[in-house]
Amino acid sequence: MEDCVFCKIIKGEIPSTKVYEDEFCFAFLDIEPVNVGHILVIPKKHVETIDKMTKEDLCNLNEGILKVSKGILKIADGLNVMQNNRWIAGQEVSHVHFHLIPRYEGDGYKFNWVRDEGVTEEENKEFLEKFGKFIS
Ligand code: 5GP
Ligand code: ZN
Numbered sequence: 702m703e704d705c706v707f708c709k710i711i712k713g714e715i716p717s718t719k720v721y722e723d724e725f726c727f728a729f730l731d732i733e734p735v736n737v738g739h740i741l742v743i744p745k746k747h748v749e750t751i752d753k754m755t756k757e758d759l760c761n762l763n764e765g766i767l768k769v770s771k772g773i774l775k776i777a778d779g780l781n782v783m784q785n786n787r788w789i790a791g792q793e794v795s796h797v798h799f800h801l802i803p804r805y806e807g808d809g810y811k812f813n814w815v816r817d818e819g820v821t822e823e824e825n826k827e828f829l830e831k832f833g834k835f836i837s
Contacts, residue, residue: 702747702796705747705794705795705796706794706796707741707743707747707794707796707798708747708796710727710729710743711727711743711745717729717730717732718730720740720769720772721742721765721768721769721772723764723765724745724761725744725745725746725758725761725762725764725765726742726743726744726745726761726762726764726765726766727742727743727745727765728740728741728742728743728765728769728801729741731800735800735802735810736802736803736804736805736808736810737803737805738773738776738777738803739800739801739802739803740769740773740800740801741798741799741800741801742762742765742766742769742798742799742801743762743796743797743798743799744758744761744762744796744797746758747796748796748797749795749796749797750786750787750792750795750797751784751786751797752786753797754797762797762799766782766799766801769801770782770801773801773803776803777803777804777805778804778805778806779803779804779805780801780802780803780804781800781801781802781804781812782799782800782801782802783799783800783802784797784798784799784800785800
């Protein structure tokens with residue numbers, strides 16, 4: 702896609718620090734890392750969000766995610782995998798990407814998830830009724 706930063710990175714039109722590449726995926730260091738070795742794994746095919754991927758697209762990408770994860774876990778003490786979809790969920794670049802964030806003892810980094818104790822059974826029931834129509 703013409704205006705996509707990540708498509709430009711894949712084509713080499715924008716420089717990046719590549720750490721891994723295969724037929725389907727490209728992996729490179731995040732320009733604004735959360736931690737040392739923060740890697741983005743992206744499909745070579747431009748797809749905006751995970752729901753737009755085919756099963757095959759995702760399986761192909763998974764090979765790269767697995768390889769990079771194994772590499773990270775040889776060096777780091779832990780690993781967080783994160784994937785944002787749509788702006789409300791924090792997606793800034795509209796090309797599917799998985800954040801692979803190495804974790805180190807004492808790095809002090811915390812996912813700031815605030816648990817919503819106000820979620821009711823009724824709300825979950827309503828959600829599941831809608832969800833059931835789309836899942837099989
Ligand atoms: P999002 O917020 O969409 O889940 O994450 C997008 C990520 O892409 C951010 O962590 C951001 O630092 C990274 N990023 C955006 N533009 C570039 C770039 O030009 N080069 C690299 N290496 N990373 C980028
Ligand atoms: Zn793209």
